[in-house]
Amino acid sequence: MSRGLRPALQLGMPVLLLVVTAVIAGGLSKTHQLEFENALVMTAIVVALYVFMGNSGVISFGHVSFVAVGAYLAGLLTVDPQTKAFTMPELLGVLRHSHIGTLPSLALAAVVGAVYALAVGLPLMRLSGLPAGIATFAVLGITYNVLYYWQKIGPTAQTLSDIPETGRWTIALGAIIAVVVAYVYQSSRFGRQLRATREDPAAARASGISIYRQRLLAFTVSGALAGLAGGLYVHELGIITPDLFYLDLTFVTLAMLVFGGMGSLWGAVLGALSISALNSFLGDAENTVHVGFRLTLPNGTRLVTIGAVMALVLILRPSGLTGGREFGWRRR
Amino acid sequence: MNWGQAIADAIALGALYGVVAVGIGLVFGVMRLINFAYGELITAGAYVLAYTSGWPPVLAIVACFAAVIALALAQERIAFRPLRRSGATPATMLVATFAVSFLLQAIYLLAFGTRGKIVGTLGELNSAFTVNGVDIRWIVLVTTVTGLALLAATATMLNRTNMGLHLRAAAHDFRTARILGVRANRVIGLSFVVAGFLAAAVSVLYTVSNPLVQPSMGVPITIFALVGVVVGGLDRLWSAALGGFAVGFVYGMFGDVLSSQASPYLPSVVYGAVILVLLLRPAGLFAPFRAREVERV
Secondary structure (H helix, E strand, O other), X not given: OOOOHHHHHHHHHHHHHHHHHHHHHHOOXXXXXXXXXXXXXXXXXXXXXXXXXXXXXXXXXXXXXXXXXXXXXXXXXXXXXXXHHHHOOOOOHHHHHOOOOHHHHHHHHHHHHHHHXXXXXXHHOOOXXXXXXXXXXXXXXXXXXXXXXXXXXXXXXXXXXXXXXXXHXXXXXXXXXXXXXXXXXXXXXXXXXXHHHHHOHHHHHHOOOOHHHHHHHHHHHHHHHHHHHHHHHHHHHOOEOHHHHOHHHHHHHHHHHHHHOOOOHHHHHHHHHHHHHHHHHHHHHOOOEEOOOEEOOOOOHHHHHHHHHHHXXXXXXXXXXXXXXXXXXXOO | OOHHHHHHHHHHHHHHHHHHHHHHHHHHHHHOOOOOOHHHHHHHHHHHHHHOOOOOHHHHHHHHHHHHHHHHHHHHHHHHHHHHHXXXXXXXXXXXXXXXXXXXXXXXXXXXXXXXXXXXXXXHHHOEEEEOOEEEEHHHHHHHHHHHHHHHHHHHHHHHOHHHHHHHHHHHOHHHHHHOOOOHHHHHHHHHHHHHHHHHHHHHHHHHHOOEEOOOOHHHHHHXXXXXXXXXXXXOHHHHHHHHHHXXXXXXXXXXXXXXXXXXXXXHHHHHHHHHHHHHOOOOOOOOOOOOOOOOO
16 A cells, blocks of 8 residues: 555545445434434544543543533533523523524534543543543543532433434534544644553653643543534434433443454444444344344344443454554554 | 441441452452453342242352352353453453443343342341340341451451462462462462352342342442442452442441432542542552552553
């Protein structure tokens, strides 16, 4: 492969895959369209997760908090104020009276995700290893707990509904923006510095790299992308509850990332799309699907199969489907 | 408010989490693996108890122990041993245990349904006796005593027996221990058997106060114990046990102390305290005071 082609393909293939997903979704029934849109949102979340975890090698269980904050802000600001006054009388004034369009709400979701991640990262990025994992998990626990009970910032345990839904191209565009930002970041000197700290912290430090600062930057960038992904999620679903943004989503997105290969953007995109596809196919198979013959799986096999497939791939191929390589990377 | 009552309940909860923490810490010590699917062992034990509610308690408890230890060994043999051989990174290992946890929950859901089962074994332990105006349920006493006894027994096994010596050697330096003749698979298998034994004991004790068994009931138990283990300090079993006890105790106390307006935010308070401890003492609250630069996932 020529020199100019390789970087073009490394960014182009993930983007192409997302475009293809969006195009195929257009020709499908309403239910399937929703599943494809969901796959695009999952890709955005996993890419956000990748920006931090893939480049730094530090585990974060907290990213779903940034998704949640982005989703709730984007949702609350686009709901009609009259509805809000009726369903959430306790809401803070700014949230209750504002009413903005979908696109500005997505931008704000990214901003609030970045701000929250920066605020959390300032103290937490000094940690690494398991303490970092547990501390980020504690952030998730607090976010969930507060969203579940505090009436000033949302409908608490009730569903937040009547959020305007958006088309598949907005969602696809959002996911593509996430991929492009991730690619630009990892090709920049900051991304390279952070990957150097992942490979050898001592050597990186000796070369004058501040591990804390590089991690904080990556955490903030990935917080912004996670917030954006949250905004996409809320405009895809139209209704949300706090339970959407807790352990299940954390586990699924983490598993998608590791499944695809934690070390590469290509792995993040591939992992998110392939698990989504498997999930969607098995969901269909529970209501009979034609694959040359009639296939009907008993209810509940979907989760078992997904769990088994993920466990198997991790055991047999611990570096994920892509082995942590970008698209087109040749083994030597 | 009744302080004596609050303290008694908190101690029992702490003892329970202390036992779970030791189960997790033991396997971590030998394998450097946080087993997130540990709670599913407890769930399995609870299901066995639910399905054997009509049996004599002794038989039901024996069945529970046998099933849980078998499942613990199966986890090790089927999932974690191949993973260790393939040289997976710690992050992958952790996510793999997530996957095992997810898979087991899905299997429970498929096999036993969402609605939950009720455990009737040892239900009579929920009756209370009174000391100085404090109502103490028998199960609180039983949990505390059993928890302490299990911790003491584990410590004795580790410090006084040959197998314990091998375990400690492997936990300290796995490669060197192997070179010196410690059998890796046997030691790891043993750590899973002991961890399974502790999980089964937790199933029995836990279901007396919380008789409703559901597919995902193990998750919050694992999370709290794991938080306790890390807060206490992973390097030693007693610090992990203390950490587990501390988290359980604090949770129990706050639950009684906080006003009804503040009590929904109890998890936030506990998690906030956890973050604070980790920032101030990343190696753990009860770890020795010398600074150490060991990075682990």
